Amino acid sequence: MRFRASKTIAAVALSLGLATSCSDGDTPAPTTGGSVPASALVTATTVESTSVPDTSPATAYEDTTPPPTEASFPGENLTPEEAGELQRAVDEGSQPWRLDPSLVAQAFVADRFGWSDTEARMADPHTVEVTDRADGSIVVLQLRQPVREGADGIWVVTDGVRIG
Secondary structure: OHHHHHHHHHHHHHHHHHHHHOOOOOOOOOEOOOOOEHHHHHHHHHHHHHOOOOOOHHHHOOOOOOOOOOEEEEOOOOOHHHHHHHHHHHHOOOOHHHHOHHHHHHHHHHHHHOOOOEEEEEEEOOEEEEEEOOOOOEEEEEEEOOOOOOOOOOOEEEEEEEOO
């Protein structure tokens, strides 16, 4: 309602201002029935109309959520020789869990963070999101197959980021 009144006052003031600008310059500016000239009314109306809160989508929503607490960390940092030895051990039947990226991710967070009750979800073929069920912490891990790709290639964690 206040906004509509401001628009109406602005329209009246604009009309009075136009009438003033069309005068010959020797005539004093018309007034609005009191001692306030029409040009002052235009200024007051402009201030009034700009005091209406901006509700455009860009400013109507104020984000009060804290910024994410992302902290990146390195992965397993295996040398090519270490990865080759690990692949040979898996080929011989040792550590078969190394062939499953989700199991590798869960073993990694157990070792790095001490998480024992976790849930792993594949985000894409080389990314696993692991949640610690105890406190809700989340890490996103990047994995790769350093020796050979496919069902019989080992997976290693290259890096990760803690997002929650």
